[in-house]
Amino acid sequence: MNRERELKYVTGSTEPPPLPRGWSLGPERTVAELVDTYLDHAAALITRGWALRRRETVGAPTRYTLKRNAQQVGALHQRDEIEREGDQIPTEIVHEIGSQLASELHEVVTMRQRRRSWPLQLNGSVVADLTTDEIQSGNAQWRELEIEFVPSVSDADATAMATDLQAFFAGDETLTPSHQSKLEAAIAAL
Secondary structure, eight states, X not given: OEEEEEEEEEESOSSOOOOOTTEEEOOOOOOEEEEEEEEESTTXXXXXXXXXXXXXXXXXXXXXXXXXXXXXXXXEEEEEEEEEEOSSOOHHHHHHHOHHHHHHOEEEEEEEEEEEEEEXXXXXXXXXXXXXXXXXETTEEEEEEEEEEOTTSOHHHHHHHHHHHHHHHTTOTTEEEOOSOHHHHHXXXX
């Protein structure tokens, strides 16, 4: 199980924002077209504060991600994740949610995303991935900026970097800290 640590902002642009001194972007990666489908049954996962996502990406294997134990301070979101490839829900995730619930899952919401991404560097070392997402779910559309710290960055360092970036971004009128997950935003738009 991994711990995801990311800054999340609602933004009006798909361009990366200006960065503080010492921070820089590596070369832009290939744009990804993602289809994320969230699965649940009778809100059993959502009421636990969990989410199960199936991600389909052109040219890549299907991935399932179970997200749980979410915490948020300002724009910093942290949660535990189990992410595995597979055509079906992986055994490790079935074990976590229970086989009965796994057999009853159905699609709750689907969103399409166009993702641009860059390695984010601090003083020349890659410490995070910066992504901008154009998201559509039903009739709702919005854009998000995410900065996800790489696993090799300690929790203490990720928290310190997140604090510095949040302070810098507080002066950027085009960025608003996001207080909900993409799933929560999509459900709110239903």
